[in-house]
Amino acid sequence: MITQWLERITSNEAPAGDIIAFNVGLLQTADGHTAYLTGSRIYDADDDDWACNEDFSPAERYCPLDPAPGDAPDWRTVQNDVAAQVKSFLASPQGRASYLGRARAVTVGFDDGELECVSGPDT
Secondary structure: OHHHHHHHHHHHOOOOOOOOEEEEEEEEEOOEEEEEEEEEOOOOOOOHHHHHOOOEOOOOOEEEEOOOOOOOOOHHHHHHHHHHHHHHHHHOHHHHHOOOOOOOEEEEEEOOOOOEEEEOOOO
């Protein structure tokens, strides 16, 4: 699901050349969890607040995540699953060639938690 979403976004939209880092943010909704993509002109590996600079937001910004059957997964499971899917996309030929693959950093994380760097200097 995340892989196809990122394929669509990177095929259909390109940020300005000064966007150097991207965050796949996660949030909990009444229906489960949702991922969203933003880009920033700045990146600071020591301060996750860089991701608050939403200098780029694609038209298809949000990707609702399918709820798991039965009990809702905890936040760690959701973040780990999304991070694995983002890494898979970035390892693919399309992902490597995309602006996400060329970014200084790509992170994944919940709005109120620590970001996990899945591509960049801290991976």
